Amino acid sequence: MSHHLPVLLVVVPLVAAPVIALLNRPRISWAVAVAVTLWVLYAALALLSQTMVDGAIHYALGGWVAPYGIEYVVDPVNAWVIVIVALIGALVTPYARMSVEREISEDRIPLFYAAFILCLTGLLGIAVTGDVFNVFVFLEISSLSAYALIALGKDRRALTASFQYLIMGSVGATFIVIGIGLMYVMTGTLNMADLANRLPEVASTRTIPVAFTFLTVGITLKLALFPLHLWLPNAYTYAPSAVTAFLASTATKVAVYLLLRFFFTIFGVTFSFDVMQLDRILMPLALVAILTMSLVAIYQENVKRLLAYSSIAQIGYIVLGISLASVLGLTAGILHLFNHALMKGALFMSMGCVMYRVGSVRLERMGGLGRAMPWTMAAFVVGGLSLIGAPLTVGFISKWYLVQAALEQGMWPVAGVVLLGSLLALMYVWKVIEVAYFREVDPELGITEAPLSLLAPTWVLALSNVYFGIDASRTVGIATRAAELLLGVLS
Amino acid sequence: MDDRVILRVGAKVLIPFILLFALYVQFHGDYGPGGGFQAGVIFAAGFVLYALIYGLGNVRRVLPPRAVYICSALGVLLYAGVGYVTMALGGQFLDYDVLAHDPEHGQHYGILLVELGVLITVFGVMVSVFYAVAGRRRLDT
Numbered sequence: 001m002s003h004h005l006p007v008l009l010v011v012v013p014l015v016a017a018p019v020i021a022l023l024n025r026p027r028i029s030w031a032v033a034v035a036v037t038l039w040v041l042y043a044a045l046a047l048l049s050q051t052m053v054d055g056a057i058h059y060a061l062g063g064w065v066a067p068y069g070i071e072y073v074v075d076p077v078n079a080w081v082i083v084i085v086a087l088i089g090a091l092v093t094p095y096a097r098m099s100v101e102r103e104i105s106e107d108r109i110p111l112f113y114a115a116f117i118l119c120l121t122g123l124l125g126i127a128v129t130g131d132v133f134n135v136f137v138f139l140e141i142s143s144l145s146a147y148a149l150i151a152l153g154k155d156r157r158a159l160t161a162s163f164q165y166l167i168m169g170s171v172g173a174t175f176i177v178i179g180i181g182l183m184y185v186m187t188g189t190l191n192m193a194d195l196a197n198r199l200p201e202v203a204s205t206r207t208i209p210v211a212f213t214f215l216t217v218g219i220t221l222k223l224a225l226f227p228l229h230l231w232l233p234n235a236y237t238y239a240p241s242a243v244t245a246f247l248a249s250t251a252t253k254v255a256v257y258l259l260l261r262f263f264f265t266i267f268g269v270t271f272s273f274d275v276m277q278l279d280r281i282l283m284p285l286a287l288v289a290i291l292t293m294s295l296v297a298i299y300q301e302n303v304k305r306l307l308a309y310s311s312i313a314q315i316g317y318i319v320l321g322i323s324l325a326s327v328l329g330l331t332a333g334i335l336h337l338f339n340h341a342l343m344k345g346a347l348f349m350s351m352g353c354v355m356y357r358v359g360s361v362r363l364e365r366m367g368g369l370g371r372a373m374p375w376t377m378a379a380f381v382v383g384g385l386s387l388i389g390a391p392l393t394v395g396f397i398s399k400w401y402l403v404q405a406a407l408e409q410g411m412w413p414v415a416g417v418v419l420l421g422s423l424l425a426l427m428y429v430w431k432v433i434e435v436a437y438f439r440e441v442d443p444e445l446g447i448t449e450a451p452l453s454l455l456a457p458t459w460v461l462a463l464s465n466v467y468f469g470i471d472a473s474r475t476v477g478i479a480t481r482a483a484e485l486l487l488g489v490l491s
Numbered sequence: 492m493d494d495r496v497i498l499r500v501g502a503k504v505l506i507p508f509i510l511l512f513a514l515y516v517q518f519h520g521d522y523g524p525g526g527g528f529q530a531g532v533i534f535a536a537g538f539v540l541y542a543l544i545y546g547l548g549n550v551r552r553v554l555p556p557r558a559v560y561i562c563s564a565l566g567v568l569l570y571a572g573v574g575y576v577t578m579a580l581g582g583q584f585l586d587y588d589v590l591a592h593d594p595e596h597g598q599h600y601g602i603l604l605v606e607l608g609v610l611i612t613v614f615g616v617m618v619s620v621f622y623a624v625a626g627r628r629r630l631d632t
Contacts, residue, residue, distance in 0.1 A: 004578055004583075004584065007574075007583075007584040011571050011574060011575075011584065014567070014571055015567070015568060015571045015572075015575075017567075018563075018564030018565070018567045018568050019564075019568070021560070021563075021564045022561060022564045022565075059583070059584075060583055061583060061584055061585055062583060062584070062585040062586050062587070063582060063583045063586035063588060
């Protein structure tokens with residue numbers, strides 16, 4: 001049983017999705033979804049602890065050995081991403097029941113859970129596979145189900161947001177598959193480890209740099225790096241609350257994982273950063289993302305949209321850490337994958353609570369919510385502090401490592417931008433806090449605290465922001481191990 | 492459509508052969524060109540032709556939307572189910588060797604079963620797409 005875990009991680013939710021669609025009862029669908037996500041979390045944690053002790057776990061599908069067959073490989077890098085996806089999935093699904101009952105019509109709820117579990121399957125599959133074409137297949141599974149999930153939003157603009165994402169996402173996926181195709185033409189293999197061995201021989205041809213470029217554009221589109229982020233704000237704003245909380249914490253993180261996998265494991269750090277000089281593109285874009293997107297966030301009146309722009313800025317921090325191409329920089333980036341999932345999960349979930357009671361997340365409707373919904377807004381404050389990077393939260397840990405990594409290479413201006421970004425985050429978080437705590441609540445509306453089933457998952461994430469902010473030894477340990485593995489310091 | 496005898500009779504003659512050809516493409520797929528996806532599309536094309544000639548109402552009576560919906564999910568279950576069976580018999584996921592007394596027959600049965608899963612789901616999805624598009628009312632009326 002345990003030796004099948006890498007494949008079960010993907011095929012258990014894969015089977016659950018059609019079962020949910022066949023059961024076709026809202027409550028039962030939800031119960032199956034919860035059971036599956038909890039099992040996936042268990043499997044993810046088991047895989048992480050196993051790979052931290054024994055090293056990479058290989059699983060050959062259909063008994064066809066790599067590089068001929070499809071191989072699933074779990075090492076500390078992707079086990080980390082799998083745990084992030086599984087953890088958020090296991091928290092969002094219990095949260096989704098009441099939130100979804102309010103926001104999605106009843107006959108569509110079973111299909112919602114089927115699409116949700118399919119999206120989870122796709123994201124887990126991207127992370128677990130060791131085959132680049134399989135990556136593309138799972139990318140399509142997760143993306144197509146994500147488009148459907150976003151289109152289920154109550155607001156009619158969800159449809160155009162989803163369509164916009166569909167077009168941009170398909171362009172990204174096409175670029176990725178073109179890149180994969182070019183690599184296949186030159187090497188005749190799709191296995192990641194085999195590609196890494198064979199690519200140096202043909203790296204001097206023109207085809208491989210072209211493949212590299214297609215992959216860079218495709219993946220950065222999927223992870224919404226400035227200026228390829230245009231699909232993200234609308235998609236996050238108009239999607240159902242539970243979907244926003246799930247996608248914001250997982251989808252872009254998995255795309256960042258792809259970036260790491262392709263550029264560090266497959267192409268190798270020498271080719272990516274010395275020959276192709278990837279850092280010269282990624283670093284300026286990351287810095288611009290941090291500054292401009294934080295500024296744009298300050299001017300938003302819809303809090304979900306504000307948080308969406310903040311997400312693009314936060315992706316800037318992750319990419320900045322990666323572009324430094326040092327152990328410390330990568331550690332900061334990989335750490336922030338997890339930390340950002342915790343903070344954005346908590347923030348979007350607290351906005352889901354507001355949506356449940358108030359029916360809107362526009363600032364003018366949120367006056368005095370600090371008194372009407374104290375627990376919800378307190379969770380928002382904790383998430384917000386973490387976003388700013390206040391000490392004792394995970395945001396501080398990420399920024400601490402990022403600033404250290406920048407200073408290690410003598411990049412004072414970069415460290416300055418990171419700190420300036422925190423200041424801007426303070427401004428947009430304060431904007432919400434001011435409205436929620438320093439305005440009078442309208443007693444006629446009769447707004448009360450959100451129900452426990454929404455608050456509990458929100459608070460689990462809010463408290464994890466504090467817990468992993470105080471005791472970061474485990475998360476930093478795993479992130480450092482992953483960074484060393486990617487840079488080949490440790491084999 | 493009552494007056495278009497050639498179309499009506501032609502369709503009646505063709506549809507059984509279209510469905511039969513789909514099954515040929517499916518079950519001969521391991522020796523010749525073909526497989527579950529192509530077979531599923533051809534099978535669905537038979538029903539689409541029926542709908543074009545005899546109307547959407549008639550085809551929905553033959554093949555209710557609910558049945559199509561179940562087909563779409565059932566195929567995936569069959570495919571993954573084969574994988575689970577191979578795991579239960581001690582092989583890797585989708586390792587067909589363990590399905591029969593010798594690996595050669597195992598591979599043969601395994602591929603036919605998973606391709607049948609592909610056929611069912613592709614057929615279900617194709618017909619669902621057709622129902623969704625054909626059943627949509629025009630915006631200007």
